[in-house]
Each structure stands twice: as C-alpha cells, then as structure tokens.
Amino acid sequence: xxxxxxxxxxGDTVQIARNLLGKYLVRMLHGEALVCxxxxxxxxxxxxxxxxxAYNYRRTPRTEVLFGExxxxxxxLIYGMHHCLNLVTEPEGEPAAVLLRxxxxxxxxxxxxxxxxxxSCAELxxxxxxNFLNGPGKLCKGLFITSAENTMDLTGDTLFLCxxxxxxxxxxxxxxxxxxxxxxxxxxxxxEEARDFPWRFQLIKxxxxxxxx
DNA sequence: TTCAGGATGTACT
DNA sequence: GTACATCCTGAAC
Numbered sequence: 001x002x003x004x005x006x007x008x009x010x011g012d013t014v015q016i017a018r019n020l021l022g023k024y025l026v027r028m029l030h031g032e033a034l035v036c037x038x039x040x041x042x043x044x045x046x047x048x049x050x051x052x053x054a055y056n057y058r059r060t061p062r063t064e065v066l067f068g069e070x071x072x073x074x075x076x077l078i079y080g081m082h083h084c085l086n087l088v089t090e091p092e093g094e095p096a097a098v099l100l101r102x103x104x105x106x107x108x109x110x111x112x113x114x115x116x117x118x119x120s121c122a123e124l125x126x127x128x129x130x131n132f133l134n135g136p137g138k139l140c141k142g143l144f145i146t147s148a149e150n151t152m153d154l155t156g157d158t159l160f161l162c163x164x165x166x167x168x169x170x171x172x173x174x175x176x177x178x179x180x181x182x183x184x185x186x187x188x189x190x191x192e193e194a195r196d197f198p199w200r201f202q203l204i205k206x207x208x209x210x211x212x213x
Numbered sequence: 214t215t216c217a218g219g220a221t222g223t224a225c226t
Numbered sequence: 227g228t229a230c231a232t233c234c235t236g237a238a239c
Contacts, residue, residue, distance in 0.1 A: 042231070051231070053224095062224065080221030082232045099231060137232050187231050 003162040006155055009070035013089045013096040014199055017043040020087070020098060021180060021203045024106065024162050027143040033168050034112055034143050036103035036133055038161075042185045043199040044086070046095030051191035054095030065151045066095035073159060075140070075150040082137030085145050087154060087161075101186070101200070102134045105142070107170050112142040177206040 004023065009016065020041050027034040046054035046066060053076070054063040065074050066088055074086040074097050086097035105112050113121045116138065117128055133139050140146070145159070154160050166172055182198045189195060 044231075053231085060224075076231090077221095077223060078230060079232050080223070080230090082221095084231060086231090101231085131233090135232070141233090185231070190229080191231095 002164075002167045003155070003160045004071075006069070006071040009087060009089045009154070010091060011089070013045050013098060014043045016087075016089050017041040017098045017199065018180065018182075018201050020100075020161070021201055022178075024165050024167070025100065025103060025139075025143070026160055026162060026168055027145065028158050029108075029111065029144055032108050032111055033170075034108035035106040035165060035168065035170065036112075036139070036143065037106050037173070038100060038103045039203040040100075040102035040134075041201050042099040042101055044097050044099060045090075048194075049191070049197065049199075050194040051185060051188040051197075052095070052097075052194075057095065059095075063095060066097055068092060068151075071154045073145075073149050073152040073154055075145060075147055077147060078137070083140035083146055084136040085140050085149075099136060100139055101136045102202075103139055105133055106165055106173060107168075115144050116142045178203045179206060180204075 020038050023038050025036050025038055044052040046052045046057055049055055054066045059067060065072055069092055070089050072088045074088055075083055078084055084099060086099045088097050090096040110121055117124060133142050149159055152159050164172055181202045181204050183200050184196050184198060185200045
C-alpha cells in the first residue's frame with residue numbers, strides 16, 4: 001500500500017497543509033478501513049505563531065510530540081470533550097503541525113455513522129448527514145481517534161494517509177471540479193497578529209461554492 | 214436556516 | 227482560576 005511517507009511531512013508546513021487537501025486519511029479499526037478524504041486543514045508553526053500550542057518553542061509534556069520526528073500524530077482534547085488530530089511536520093526540533101479540520105467519508109461509512117451518532121446511516125437526519133465530518137472534533141469522533149492515538153507513527157499500519165483510495169484497495173471516487181480556498185484560521189482570536197495568517201485551506205465544490213470565509 | 218447556551222477536562226498560569 | 231485550534235440541541239425566525 002503506497003502511503004505518504006516521512007518525507008512528505010518534512011517540508012514547509014503551510015505547503016503541506018495545502019497539499020493535504022484531497023488526500024485520504026485511513027484509520028484501521030478492528031480490521032476495517034475507515035477512510036475519509038481531507039477537505040479542510042490548518043497550519044500551526046511554533047516558531048512564529050501565537051496560535052500554536054508550542055509557540056516560541058514552548059516545550060511541555062503536551063507539546064513534546066510537536067518537537068519530535070515528523071509524520072507522527074498529535075491528538076489533544078479541547079473544550080473538555082472533543083479531540084483534534086494534527087500531523088506533525090518539519091524536522092526534529094521545529095514544533096509544527098497541520099490540523100485536520102474536516103473531510104468526507106469514503107469508506108466504512110456505516111461504522112463512522114455509528115461512532116458519530118450511535119445509529120446507522122439510514123437513520124440519520126438531514127442535518128446529521130450534512131454535518132458528518134465537517135469539523136476537527138467530528139472527524140476524530142467518526143474515526144475513533146482519541147488521546148490513545150497521540151504520538152502514533154503515521155507511517156505505520158493503524159493510522160496513515162495516502163494519495164488515492166486505490167492504495168487501500170478501494171475504487172477512486174468520481175470527483176467534481178473543486179478549487180482551493182485559503183483564509184484565516186478559526187477560533188484563535190487570542191493569537192494577535194497570527195489571527196490573520198491565511199493558513200486555513202479548504203476544498204470547495206465548484207458547483208456549490210459556499211466559502212465560509 | 215440561524216442562533217444562543219450549555220456541556221466538559223486538561224494544561225498551564 | 228482561566229482559557230481553550232468545539233459540538234449539539236432546541237427555540238425562534
């Protein structure tokens with residue numbers, strides 16, 4: 001199975017955040033592949049970014065993984081009840097990561113639905129279908145990603161990314177035209193000048209262009 | 214369809 | 227004690 005290797009995560013974090021759009025996140029759970037296509041990301045760079053947990057190289061037990069080898073997962077709990085998944089980037093010693101903010105479910109949808117809402121797809125309301133994986137906490141809940149996955153190596157067999165679902169033996173979906181939109185990040189009003197960095201990237205469907213910023 | 218409000222745990226000051 | 231890279235529900239429009 002071809003998947004994104006360590007080298008992919010070594011470069012410029014903002015570029016990686018952009019490059020991750022359209023890639024496939026694979027979560028193996030009890031032998032089943034839960035797969036989603038990434039549609040929204042944000043870059044966080046400790047060196048210069050007040051919104052980053054490791055701003056100014058602040059090193060604590062929590063941020064330790066950000067300083068480590070690229071291509072590992074940084075998972076943390078936010079607002080006491082939601083998890084967020086980040087992919088560690090850049091060489092060791094440079095704390096930086098890309099937050100996965102949203103995706104669309106490709107495979108294992110029935111399982112994802114049960115993890116998200118405790119019921120099958122067929123029972124979901126229109127609102128629940130619309131808000132399936134369109135948020136960082138939702139993505140983690142749907143793919144059962146918790147603190148247990150913190151520091152996990154993303155080049156392993158449990159949680160990884162790939163270019164194309166064919167890499168995990170799935171048919172490639174037919175894609176409608178899309179474009180990439182960049183804008184300021186969400187929920188970081190406290191971060192002063194870093195608030196306005198256009199480090200959020202989103203895939204927008206051309207026929208349904210509702211950019212949210 | 215939009216909006217306000219509450220739920221909730223951890224890290225760090 | 228405070229702030230936090232959020233989500234869900236239900237009420238109002």
